[in-house]
Amino acid sequence: xxxxxxxxxxxxxxxxxxxxxxxxxxxxxxxxxxxxxxxxxxxxxxxxxxxxxxxxxxxxxxxxxxxxxxxxxxxxxxxxxxxxxxxxxxxxxxxxxxxxxxxxxxxxxxxxxxxxxxxxxxxxxxxxxxxxxxxxxxxxxxxxxxxxxxxxxxxxxxxxxxxxxxxxxxxxxxxxxxxxxxxxxxxxxxxxxxxxxxxxxxxxxxxxxxxxxxxxxxxxxxxxxxxxxxxxxxxxxxxxxxxxxxxxxxxxxxxxxxxxxxxxxxxxxxxxxxxxxxxxxxxxxxxxxxxxxxxxxxxxxxxxxxxxxxxxxxxxxxxxxxxxxxxxxxxxxxxxxxxxxxxxxxxxxxxxxxxxx
Amino acid sequence: xxxxxxxxxxxxxxxxxxxxxxxxxxxxxxxxxxxxxxxxxxxxxxxxxxxxxxxxxxxxxxxxxxxxxxxxxxxxxxxxxxxxxxxxxxxxxxxxxxxxxxxxxxxxxxxxxxxxxxxxxxxxxxxxxxxxxxxxxxxxxxxxxxxxxxxxxxxxxxxxxxxxxxxxxxxxxxxxxxxxxxxxxxxxxxxxxxxxxxxxxxxxxxxxxxxxxxxxxxxxxxxxxxxxxxxxxxxxxxxxxxxxxxxxxxxxxxxxxxxxxxxxxxxxxxxxxxxxxxxxxxxxxxxxxxxxxxxxxxxxxxxxxxxxxxxxxxxxxxxxxxxxxxxxxxxxxxxxxxxxxxxxxxxxxxxxxxxxx
Numbered sequence: 001x002x003x004x005x006x007x008x009x010x011x012x013x014x015x016x017x018x019x020x021x022x023x024x025x026x027x028x029x030x031x032x033x034x035x036x037x038x039x040x041x042x043x044x045x046x047x048x049x050x051x052x053x054x055x056x057x058x059x060x061x062x063x064x065x066x067x068x069x070x071x072x073x074x075x076x077x078x079x080x081x082x083x084x085x086x087x088x089x090x091x092x093x094x095x096x097x098x099x100x101x102x103x104x105x106x107x108x109x110x111x112x113x114x115x116x117x118x119x120x121x122x123x124x125x126x127x128x129x130x131x132x133x134x135x136x137x138x139x140x141x142x143x144x145x146x147x148x149x150x151x152x153x154x155x156x157x158x159x160x161x162x163x164x165x166x167x168x169x170x171x172x173x174x175x176x177x178x179x180x181x182x183x184x185x186x187x188x189x190x191x192x193x194x195x196x197x198x199x200x201x202x203x204x205x206x207x208x209x210x211x212x213x214x215x216x217x218x219x220x221x222x223x224x225x226x227x228x229x230x231x232x233x234x235x236x237x238x239x240x241x242x243x244x245x246x247x248x249x250x251x252x253x254x255x256x257x258x259x260x261x262x263x264x265x266x267x268x269x270x271x272x273x274x275x276x277x278x279x280x281x282x283x284x285x286x287x288x289x290x291x292x293x294x295x296x297x298x299x300x301x302x303x304x305x306x307x308x309x310x311x312x313x314x315x316x317x318x319x320x321x322x323x324x325x326x327x328x329x330x331x332x333x334x335x336x337x338x339x340x341x342x343x344x345x346x347x348x349x350x351x352x353x354x355x356x357x
Numbered sequence: 358x359x360x361x362x363x364x365x366x367x368x369x370x371x372x373x374x375x376x377x378x379x380x381x382x383x384x385x386x387x388x389x390x391x392x393x394x395x396x397x398x399x400x401x402x403x404x405x406x407x408x409x410x411x412x413x414x415x416x417x418x419x420x421x422x423x424x425x426x427x428x429x430x431x432x433x434x435x436x437x438x439x440x441x442x443x444x445x446x447x448x449x450x451x452x453x454x455x456x457x458x459x460x461x462x463x464x465x466x467x468x469x470x471x472x473x474x475x476x477x478x479x480x481x482x483x484x485x486x487x488x489x490x491x492x493x494x495x496x497x498x499x500x501x502x503x504x505x506x507x508x509x510x511x512x513x514x515x516x517x518x519x520x521x522x523x524x525x526x527x528x529x530x531x532x533x534x535x536x537x538x539x540x541x542x543x544x545x546x547x548x549x550x551x552x553x554x555x556x557x558x559x560x561x562x563x564x565x566x567x568x569x570x571x572x573x574x575x576x577x578x579x580x581x582x583x584x585x586x587x588x589x590x591x592x593x594x595x596x597x598x599x600x601x602x603x604x605x606x607x608x609x610x611x612x613x614x615x616x617x618x619x620x621x622x623x624x625x626x627x628x629x630x631x632x633x634x635x636x637x638x639x640x641x642x643x644x645x646x647x648x649x650x651x652x653x654x655x656x657x658x659x660x661x662x663x664x665x666x667x668x669x670x671x672x673x674x675x676x677x678x679x680x681x682x683x684x685x686x687x688x689x690x691x692x693x694x695x696x697x698x699x700x701x702x703x704x705x706x707x708x709x710x711x712x713x714x
Contacts, residue, residue, distance in 0.1 A: 119566045124647075131649055139564050168564070181557055182565040186572040188612075188620075189550055191627025192604040193543060196597070198630050200538055205633045207496050207525070208539040209476050212634070214571045215543040219631035223624035230620045234612050240553070241609035245602045247549040252598035255545075255591050263545075263587045267580035270548025273555050274576035276562040277569070290481070292488055300667030302676070307664050310657030319659070319676060 004158030005062030005088075006030060009053070011076055013037075013044035015122060016092050017067030018130035020163060022048035026132050027162040032057050044127040059083045063155040065116075066091040070228035074102035081107050088149075090116045090156035094179060095232035096143040096172035104145070114156040115143040115172055117179070118165055125222070133164065140165035143172045180236035187218050187226055188241060194219035288317050289341055291334045293353050302332065305353065312347045314340045361515030362419030362445075363387060366410070368433055370394075370401035372479060373449050374424030375487035377520060379405035383489050384519040389414050401484040416440045420512040422473075423448040427585035431459035438464050445506075447473045447513035451536060452589035453500040453529035461502070471513040472500035472529055474536075475522055482579070490521065497522035500529045537593035544575045544583055545598060551576035645674050646698055648691045650710050659689065665708045671697045 006029060010021045013035040021044055024031045031050035034057070035041035045052035058064050058080060064087060066076050073093050080089045089112060093099055096115045103110050120138035122129050140160035144153045160167045170178070194216040197205050230237055247266070254262030295301045309316060318335035336344055363386060367378045370392040378401055381388045388407035391414070392398035402409035415421050415437060421444060423433050430450050437446045446469060450456055453472045460467050477495035479486050497517035501510050517524045527535070551573040554562050587594055604623070611619030652658045666673060675692035693701055 119564055121566060133651070141564065178557060178561045178564055181553060182562065182569050186550060186569045188608055188623065189546065189605065190572055191624050192608055193546055193601060194630035195604065195623060195626035196538060196601060196630065197633055198626060200535060202633055204535045205539065206635050207476055207498065207535055208634055209478060211575050212539050212543045214574045215547055216627070216631050217571045218568050219627035223621050223628060226624050227617050227621045230612050231615045231617055234615050238609045238613035241605055241612060244549060244553060245606040245609060247552065248546065248598055248605060249602040251545055251549055252595045252602060255587050255598060256595035258588045258591050260584050260588055264580050264584045266545060266552060267548050267583050269552035269555060270573070270576035271580060273551035273553065274573050276554055276559055277565055278563050294490065302673055303660065303663035303667030306660035310660030316659055
């Protein structure tokens with residue numbers, strides 16, 4: 001295992017850039033973080049313990065990670081390659097082939113650039129949403145181009161590893177083909193679906209349940225950011241959108257014809273595709289069991305419950321609070337190993353919490 | 358406020374039926390629960406404190422709620438209306454007009470039937486997933502038909518109120534039009550999208566992030582249940598599917614043409630539609646702040662944190678554990694009122710938990 005570049009730079013102090021900055025600091029690297037908005041860079045530096053710098057300070061780095069929006073990645077990479085003759089550069093963008101072409105047109109044969117894409121995020125954005133473990137066990141795709149030097153690839157891989165990510169290698173084109181379906185298509189489908197809600201009377205939208213909310217959660221994303229991604233991956237994304245439009249149209253025909261077998265086939269295929277997903281929500285580890293408990297909404301109630309559970313030596317594997325702001329009591333779902341269920345039921349009974357069985 | 362029917366029956370001991378059974382028991386009603394699978398009815402009765410019964414026992418009830426899959430609602434309602442001359446009946450089905458027509462064809466002028474639809478659920482199903490407060494503050498749509506008597510409507514409304522739901526009244530047709538867009542369409546779109554994953558090499562699906570997982574969460578639903586709903590609401594649902602297919606096709610054209618303004622319009626409309634949703638995930642109450650804390654994964658760690666937080670008089674408004682099964686440490690996000698932030702940071706520092714600022 002190489003120790004990797006000692007001095008790392010990060011351009012762009014958003015969620016991704018700040019999380020990388022933080023992880024690199026934790027790994028003991030000297031890190032300088034830069035943003036065109038000095039306040040964001042200052043926040044990122046304060047959170048992570050890195051230094052805030054100006055663009056020219058990046059000349060002192062061994063490797064720089066570009067974590068800017070897609071449309072400015074190529075010009076920023078070109079500027080970085082001009083800073084010193086040794087500096088290597090990687091990025092974190094969601095589209096790889098188009099950006100590489102643009103970099104190659106600006107600086108032919110960019111041996112000191114390696115495309116990369118860490119696949120992690122959050123519904124929140126900006127430096128304050130960062131976490132040093134954002135990329136733990138997350139996929140991090142390395143997409144070297146034909147000119148990428150081995151040392152550049154090694155430096156990009158080092159950043160992925162110090163972030164705790166699982167490294168995968170794909171060609172830029174293969175990356176874009178897969179991401180069109182698993183990431184860019186869901187974004188635009190969520191937006192198209194949420195856009196249809198504008199055709200309803202607003203008070204009728206109140207009849208939506210949690211299913212719609214989850215399905216269109218991505219529609220809350222930043223339109224500017226996603227326009228850049230969609231344009232950059234236009235070929236694969238347009239093909240994926242066309243395939244989905246055709247499936248939805250065929251589903252409409254099956255529904256209109258009350259063709260139960262045709263409808264069931266769509267639902268069965270969907271369930272089979274869904275089952276391929278890693279760590280799908282609701283897909284619990286088989287020996288974990290959820291146990292709902294009703295709690296009064298006052299300080300210390302949850303602590304009282306968890307202290308009782310902890311004293312009984314029971315590990316809470318997962319925990320969720322279903323808590324409407326206007327609701328006087330909350331329901332907590334404790335997830336524990338099946339073997340701990342009898343002890344948990346004893347603890348609940350002894351503490352006066354409602355128990356199911 | 359009327360006291361409502363004293364003796365309530367529930368047919369179908371799934372998530373919805375069992376939750377209603379439990380809420381009615383808590384409201385002090387005498388409740389009998391029936392299922393064609395006696396084991397499910399037994400479980401529902403044990404959980405809720407209701408009596409388990411045979412279908413004939415429902416003759417002793419004032420009002421019966423039918424909580425079966427869509428295709429059998431009408432025949433079950435007809436059988437119930439034949440049991441006694443006084444018994445009133447409501448249902449909980451996701452489609453109203455088609456089922457009412459079928460009931461009217463079986464028992465003309467059904468004055469003792471009122472359609473109803475509580476809009477709440479869970480990714481889990483069956484009696485053990487039930488909660489007495491499942492419907493607290495949830496919409497509960499009453500859809501009386503032209504023959505529904507006032508006393509029948511009042512009994513159906515009483516059930517909704519004892520479950521703590523917010524009662525809305527819509528015509529069966531209007532209900533089906535709205536639900537086609539806010540509930541049935543998202544289900545089939547999620548299934549169609551998840552079905553596309555089968556075209557990828559399975560190991561590539563591992564590159565999916567949380568965005569795809571949320572977007573297709575509904576694809577894990579029961580195909581048989583949803584085939585019944587789609588057939589029953591075929592007219593409105595086919596129209597909604599056609600509208601979405603056209604939008605997705607138009608989006609594909611904009612993307613293929615690198616039409617940034619056209620793509621941005623889809624994303625902007627999606628964000629505007631998304632903003633209409635009640636209680637959208639990530640849409641925090643403005644004066645709540647999330648604070649991430651890293652915890653060691655051993656029994657009692659979470660309790661120790663929450664005990665410290667509780668002793669400081671800080672109320673935890675929401676809490677989420679991001680916990681990959683193969684990850685040695687978990688990140689807990691505590692959501693507290695902004696005014697409690699300084700105290701929380703003191704508690705974290707005193708207890709040795711990593712703090713952000």
